[in-house]
Amino acid sequence: MTSLSRRDALTAMAAAGITGVSCSGFARADDDDDALTAMVWDGYGDGAFHGAYLESHGVSPVFEPMADEATALAKLRAGYAGAIAQPCAYSVGNWVDAGVLKPIETNRLSHWEDLWKPLRRLPRQLNDGRIWFVPVDWGAGSVLYRTDMLPDPDPSWWLLYDDDLAGRIAMQRSPDAALGCAALAAGVSDPWAMTPDEQTVVQRLVRKQSSLVRSFWRDPLEAEQGLRSGDLVASYGWNDMYARLKA
Numbered sequence: 001m002t003s004l005s006r007r008d009a010l011t012a013m014a015a016a017g018i019t020g021v022s023c024s025g026f027a028r029a030d031d032d033d034d035a036l037t038a039m040v041w042d043g044y045g046d047g048a049f050h051g052a053y054l055e056s057h058g059v060s061p062v063f064e065p066m067a068d069e070a071t072a073l074a075k076l077r078a079g080y081a082g083a084i085a086q087p088c089a090y091s092v093g094n095w096v097d098a099g100v101l102k103p104i105e106t107n108r109l110s111h112w113e114d115l116w117k118p119l120r121r122l123p124r125q126l127n128d129g130r131i132w133f134v135p136v137d138w139g140a141g142s143v144l145y146r147t148d149m150l151p152d153p154d155p156s157w158w159l160l161y162d163d164d165l166a167g168r169i170a171m172q173r174s175p176d177a178a179l180g181c182a183a184l185a186a187g188v189s190d191p192w193a194m195t196p197d198e199q200t201v202v203q204r205l206v207r208k209q210s211s212l213v214r215s216f217w218r219d220p221l222e223a224e225q226g227l228r229s230g231d232l233v234a235s236y237g238w239n240d241m242y243a244r245l246k247a
Contacts, residue, residue, distance in 0.1 A: 122135065182203075
C-alpha cells in the first residue's frame with residue numbers, strides 16, 4: 001500500500017467514500033415497520049448492524065444490495081420504493097438534485113449528538129439548512145500493488161498512470177474515484193475545488209488511464225482476484241480490500 005501524507009490520506013478517505021444513510025423520497029406511505037426496505041452495500045445487511053431495529057421490531061429490514069451508486073440512483077428515480085439508501089458522501093448532492101431523497105429529522109435519532117461533530121456538517125450533507133445524510137462509516141482509498149511483481153516501485157498515485165503497467169492496472173468504475181485519484185497524482189491541493197487549469201490536467205490523466213487499465217471494477221472482489229492471480233499488478237482499492245488480500 002502507498003505512503004500518503006496526512007492531507008492526502010484525508011482526501012483519499014473522501015474519495016473512497018464516507019457512506020451514510022439517506023431517506024428515500026419514494027418510500028410507500030402505507031408501508032408498516034415490517035416492510036422497511038434498505039438499499040445498502042454488500043455486507044451491510046449483517047445482523048450486527050441492525051440489532052436495535054431487530055430487537056424493537058422483531059424482524060430484520062428487507063435489504064436490497066447496491067451494485068453501484070449510478071444504478072441505485074436510476075432505480076430510485078424510476079420509482080423504487082426503498083425507505084433507506086446508502087450513498088457515498090460525494091454523491092449526496094446529485095441524489096438531492098434528482099429529488100429522490102427526503103431530509104432527515106435528526107431530532108428523532110438517538111445517537112445523532114454522539115457523531116463526531118465534523119461528520120454532522122459535511123459540505124455535501126447539508127442543503128438549505130436541512131440534513132440529507134447521516135454518516136455511518138468511512139474507508140481509506142489508496143493504490144494496491146503486488147510487491148513481488150514491483151520490487152522497487154514508486155509508491156505513489158502515479159502507479160495508476162504508469163505506461164509500463166499497461167493492461168495490468170484496474171480502476172473502480174466511478175467517475176468520482178477516477179477524478180479524485182487523478183487529482184491526487186497531479187498534486188492538486190483540493191480535488192473538490194479545482195481551477196480550470198487543474199481540471200485540464202486531471203482530465204488528461206483520466207483519459208490516459210482509460211487506455212492503460214485492464215478492467216474497471218464494480219465489485220472490489222474483481223480487483224482482488226486479479227491481484228491474487230497476477231493478472232493485475234496494481235489497482236485502486238480500499239482498506240478492506242488490503243486486509244482481505246493480506247489475510
